[in-house]
Amino acid sequence: xxxxxxxxxxxxxxxxxxxxxxxxxxxxxxxxxxxxxxxxxxxxxxxxxxxxxxxxxxxxxxxxxxxxxxxxxxxxxxxxxxxxxxxxxxxxxxxxxxxxxxxxxxxxxxxxxxxxxxxxxxxxxxxxxxxxxxxxxxxxxxxxxxxxxxxxxxxxxxxxxxxxxxxxxxxxxxxxxxxxxxxxxxxxxxxxxxxxxxxxxxxxxxxxxxxxxxxxxxxxxxxxxxxxxxxxxxxxxxxxxxxxxxxxxxxxxxxxxxxxxxxxxxxxxxxxxxxxxxxxxxxxxxxxxxxxxxxxxxxxxxxxxxxxxxxxxxxxxxxxxxxxxxxxxxxxxxxxxxxxxxxxxxxxxxxxxxxxxxxxxxxxxxxxxxxxxxxxxxxxxxxxxxxxxxxxxxxxxxxxxxxxxxxxxxxxxxxxxxxxxxxxxxxxxxxxxxxxxxxxxxxxxxxxxxxxxxxxxxxxxxxxxxxxxxxxxxxxxxxxxxxxxxxxxxxxxxxxxxxxxxxxxxxxxxxxxxxxxxxxxxxxxxxxxxxxxxxxxxxxxxxxxxxxxxxxxxxxxxxxxxxxxxxxxxxxxxxxxxxxxxxxxxxxxxxxxxxxxxxxxxxxxxxxxxxxxxxxxxxxxxxxxxxxxxxxxxxxxxxxxxxxxxxxxxxxxxxxxxx
Amino acid sequence: xxxxxxxxxxxxxxxxxxxxxxxxxxxxxxxxxxxxxxxxxxxxxxxxxxxxxxxxxxxxxxxxxxxxxxxxxxxxxxxxxxxxxxxxxxxxxxxxxxxxxxxxxxxxxxxxxxxxxxxxxxxxxxxxxxxxxxxxxxxxxxxxxxxxxxxxxxxxxxxxxxxxxxxxxxxxxxxxxxxxxxxxxxxxxxxxxxxxxxxxxxxxxxxxxxxxxxxxxxxxxxxxxxxxxxxxxxxxxxxxxxxxxxxxxxxxxxxxxxxxxxxxxxxxxxxxxxxxxxxxxxxxxxxxxxxxxxxxxxxxxxxxxxxxxxxxxxxxxxxxxxxxxxx
Numbered sequence: 003x004x005x006x007x008x009x010x011x012x013x014x015x016x017x018x019x020x021x022x023x024x025x026x027x028x029x030x031x032x033x034x035x036x037x038x039x040x041x042x043x044x045x046x047x048x049x050x051x052x053x054x055x056x057x058x059x060x061x062x063x064x065x066x067x068x069x070x071x072x073x074x075x076x077x078x079x080x081x082x083x084x085x086x087x088x089x090x091x092x093x094x095x096x097x098x099x100x101x102x103x104x105x106x107x108x109x110x111x112x113x114x115x116x117x118x119x120x121x122x123x124x125x126x127x128x129x130x131x132x133x134x135x136x137x138x139x140x141x142x143x144x145x146x147x148x149x150x151x152x153x154x155x156x157x158x159x160x161x162x163x164x165x166x167x168x169x170x171x172x173x174x175x176x177x178x179x180x181x182x183x184x185x186x187x188x189x190x191x192x193x194x195x196x197x198x199x200x201x202x203x204x205x206x207x208x209x210x211x212x213x214x215x216x217x218x219x220x221x222x223x224x225x226x227x228x229x230x231x232x233x234x235x236x237x238x239x240x241x242x243x244x245x246x247x248x249x250x251x252x253x254x255x256x257x258x259x260x261x262x263x264x265x266x267x268x269x270x271x272x273x274x275x276x277x278x279x280x281x282x283x284x285x286x287x288x289x290x291x292x293x294x295x296x297x298x299x300x301x302x303x304x305x306x307x308x309x310x311x312x313x314x315x316x317x318x319x320x321x322x323x324x325x326x327x328x329x330x331x332x333x334x335x336x337x338x339x340x341x342x343x344x345x346x347x348x349x350x351x352x353x354x355x356x357x358x359x360x361x362x363x364x365x366x367x368x369x370x371x372x373x374x375x376x377x378x379x380x381x382x383x384x385x386x387x388x389x390x391x392x393x394x395x396x397x398x399x400x401x402x403x404x405x406x407x408x409x410x411x412x413x414x415x416x417x418x419x420x421x422x423x424x425x426x427x428x429x430x431x432x433x434x435x436x437x438x439x440x441x442x443x444x445x446x447x448x449x450x451x452x453x454x455x456x457x458x459x460x461x462x463x464x465x466x467x468x469x470x471x472x473x474x475x476x477x478x479x480x481x482x483x484x485x486x487x488x489x490x491x492x493x494x495x496x497x498x499x500x501x502x503x504x505x506x507x508x509x510x511x512x513x514x515x516x517x518x519x520x521x522x523x524x525x526x527x528x529x530x531x532x533x534x535x536x537x538x539x540x541x542x543x544x545x546x547x548x549x550x551x552x553x554x555x556x557x558x559x560x561x562x563x564x565x566x567x568x569x570x571x572x573x574x575x576x577x578x579x580x581x582x583x584x585x586x587x588x589x590x591x592x593x594x595x596x597x598x599x600x601x602x603x604x605x606x607x608x609x610x611x612x613x614x615x616x617x618x619x620x621x622x623x624x625x626x627x628x629x630x631x632x633x634x635x636x637x638x639x640x641x642x643x644x645x646x647x648x649x650x651x652x653x654x655x656x657x658x659x660x661x
Numbered sequence: 662x663x664x665x666x667x668x669x670x671x672x673x674x675x676x677x678x679x680x681x682x683x684x685x686x687x688x689x690x691x692x693x694x695x696x697x698x699x700x701x702x703x704x705x706x707x708x709x710x711x712x713x714x715x716x717x718x719x720x721x722x723x724x725x726x727x728x729x730x731x732x733x734x735x736x737x738x739x740x741x742x743x744x745x746x747x748x749x750x751x752x753x754x755x756x757x758x759x760x761x762x763x764x765x766x767x768x769x770x771x772x773x774x775x776x777x778x779x780x781x782x783x784x785x786x787x788x789x790x791x792x793x794x795x796x797x798x799x800x801x802x803x804x805x806x807x808x809x810x811x812x813x814x815x816x817x818x819x820x821x822x823x824x825x826x827x828x829x830x831x832x833x834x835x836x837x838x839x840x841x842x843x844x845x846x847x848x849x850x851x852x853x854x855x856x857x858x859x860x861x862x863x864x865x866x867x868x869x870x871x872x873x874x875x876x877x878x879x880x881x882x883x884x885x886x887x888x889x890x891x892x893x894x895x896x897x898x899x900x901x902x903x904x905x906x907x908x909x910x911x912x913x914x915x916x917x918x919x920x921x922x923x924x925x926x927x928x929x930x931x932x933x934x935x936x937x938x939x940x941x942x943x944x945x946x947x948x949x950x951x952x953x954x955x956x957x958x959x960x961x962x963x964x965x966x967x968x969x970x971x972x973x974x975x976x977x978x979x980x981x982x983x984x985x986x987x988x
Binding site for chain 1: 700710713714717718720721722723724725726727728729730731732733734735736737738739740741742743745746747749750752753756788789802833834835836837838
């Protein structure tokens with residue numbers, strides 16, 4: 003049986019299972035692997051249509067050796083999340099190439115389940131999970147087809163039956179599966195090394211070179227979600243602070259290492275009410291935490307730098323949720339640290355002479371800092387355009403931008419403005435982060451996408467400390483009012499139509515619930531599950547006990563469903579008679595299968611002559627069953643009640659009614 | 662010697678187990694039909710694939726826990742629960758299944774024995790059932806609320822009663838992760854006639870009788886009057902006799918081709934018992950083919966003379982049940 007060759011339907015479903023398992027990986031893998039693996043699966047499926055034989059060994063063996071070699075060549079080793087997944091996909095495809103028997107198909111499908119699940123290590127959004135759920139039911143359908151060779155049924159009917167059975171099995175598994183998910187104790191620390199290899203997460207970096215933000219501005223994936231305790235501040239106050247960049251090398255802004263350390267807290271003086279909010283940060287594999295200007299303190303496991311940027315102690319590999327309080331009105335560092343002043347005025351020598359000259363002229367003509375800032379903003383406002391399609395800049399990037407192209411977006415404006423300020427002797431720095439967001443009314447939260455990435459400047463003014471200046475707002479106020487793409491206007495593609503964007507933003511609510519309920523369900527929340535029952539911090543053993551009890555309950559329920567008494571054949575009268583016979587059997591007088599009621603009555607009379615009630619009941623049954631065409635309901639009920647009331651004792655010879 | 666002692670001890674242990682725990686052993690006594698499967702006699706164990714699958718599930722679970730990946734954990738839990746709960750579906754595949762009749766056709770030893778088993782189900786169709794008797798395995802489905810007939814072909818090496826023995830009814834439905842099975846031991850035996858001698862000498866007819874038979878040709882003689890059946894031709898009706906009685910009577914003719922053949926066990930010298938029985942069986946076969954009345958003389962009984970299916974069966978049965986056959 004195990005070596006029976008597969009029917010074409012069985013093979014087709016097995017191949018489909020393997021394909022859906024590989025597909026999520028294939029979209030992600032480099033073409034070096036994606037192309038051969040895809041070709042192998044497709045080629046094998048086509049080949050099997052013509053000939054029910056495995057792909058010959060002389061073709062398979064080189065492939066088995068080739069794939070690991072390629073992986074080692076490309077990644078440097080075979081282990082780890084990324085190379086491991088490639089290897090698993092390749093081996094699964096090769097398994098399909100030799101799958102001819104039921105046993106092979108079983109192995110292939112079990113392995114496909116593993117490969118499918120590993121796809122979630124790379125993307126765990128709701129959409130991917132739902133797709134995987136569908137894929138799981140396909141796997142179960144394939145397993146069923148292996149049990150029920152559909153030769154006797156039309157293929158489509160068989161397929162529908164299989165798919166329905168698979169979906170039903172998953173549906174029926176929901177209670178038990180959820181219980182296991184909620185109460186299965188989580189690992190306190192990973193058993194083996196947590197993933198370190200960088201994945202393709204986009205996000206803010208600690209470096210701003212021309213074009214880095216441009217990638218983000220066309221990326222619509224969520225960066226983080228925010229829920230405010232009170233009504234949100236106005237949209238143009240929503241500056242989400244990320245890495246602060248101090249160092250300019252002529253083309254790129256970056257952040258010196260040592261600014262990661264924290265400093266005295268009393269540099270920040272706040273005025274007005276603080277805003278409380280909660281941020282759910284998408285994994286970025288970087289250490290930046292976003293905060294509304296200006297955060298009052300760092301969340302757990304993170305530090306606040308001297309420039310008020312928040313840095314997590316570990317890279318954000320999973321969805322991270324933290325609470326913060328921020329002050330929208332503040333005074334920061336009213337007396338400037340000399341070291342900071344030096345860094346905030348430093349410019350690379352030998353770059354951008356015309357911008358330096360312009361700044362020197364402003365300093366000479368205008369003298370005061372505020373006037374210089376106004377002059378720079380006025381310059382941007384009058385002569386510059388906001389566009390996402392900025393022309394390329396040469397070696398003297400600031401000069402080129404200021405005097406030649408005059409087209410760009412936040413990155414260019416922030417960079418040029420900060421350069422001008424420093425050249426004019428005003429301490430300045432670039433702040434990167436996000437600006438704005440989309441308010442989801444149904445879910446009452448804000449979603450901030452990567453495309454909301456932004457860069458602005460901060461200048462230090464005597465007596466006022468660091469002051470935020472957004473030069474982009476001077477050029478294109480809509481950027482701050484509406485968002486980057488709306489401001490750019492011209493670059494919208496067909497799939498970025500407004501109504502589609504709105505729909506997507508509204509739909510993001512579902513994602514948020516998914517994140518809340520599933521992705522964010524960590525050990526901490528699990529421990530507090532039993533709080534309503536008086537256990538504040540549930541131990542693993544307690545969780546395990548609850549898991550056992552609840553799953554036993556579910557299984558007991560399922561067991562009852564399976565072995566529940568079947569409706570007896572026949573009508574109520576027969577049922578009552580069957581009960582009577584069962585009572586007799588317990589009393590030691592089983593009815594022979596071929597024995598009629600009168601013979602039974604005779605036997606009973608011979609053994610228990612004084613048992614009048616029993617005699618009467620048997621006589622009543624004979625009368626009701628055989629002496630009338632349709633016994634009246636009341637008579638049958640009376641008979642059933644009398645049977646129920648009858649008590650027989652096992653003791654031999656002495657059987658008397660009780661009660 | 663040592664092995665023999667161990668085997669004896671083992672069989673004694675099994676006997677003890679059967680006595681004490683009849684439901685747990687498959688050494689159940691034969692039982693009368695119909696046999697209805699219920700939870701007292703259905704067993705479940707994971708298959709080898711089920712074990713492999715749970716290993717894969719365990720690896721997936723560890724991975725999901727290790728990487729703290731909740732969606733993966735959720736799907737693993739769902740898949741695990743789905744595969745675990747398939748044990749109930751597997752159980753329901755056998756539960757309340759009824760074997761209600763078994764029909765066998767008599768056969769000669771050495772020929773295949775055909776057995777038809779009639780199963781009955783309730784409202785649910787049953788899929789992917791597997792019936793094993795001895796080394797014969799057959800897979801079948803049963804429709805909902807219906808009867809299904811399973812035809813088996815068994816070997817019958819020895820004449821006499823051939824007991825069907827224990828049947829193993831199993832299923833790995835729905836996903837092949839669990840196998841449910843039950844043992845059926847119906848109290849049914851099939852009659853196996855003696856082997857037909859392949860190259861038997863012709864029937865022991867006297868040569869003179871044979872000539873007489875040909876001379877007489879197709880001469881018919883009146884044998885008996887019997888009641889009219891609707892299919893009888895009109896010319897066979899005995900009108901005078903019918904008038905005397907109140908019902909229509911029909912003249913029944915019997916073709917007689919000579920005197921009866923006597924097939925005598927004792928007359929076959931120089932052969933052992935099985936060879937004699939084999940030859941007699943072949944002669945019965947030949948006599949039936951030639952439409953010659955025959956009588957069978959055995960050491961313990963005498964049958965016939967007669968002719969026809971019933972007589973033939975009686976003779977073959979007597980031959981089959983001669984001492985020395987299958988118990």
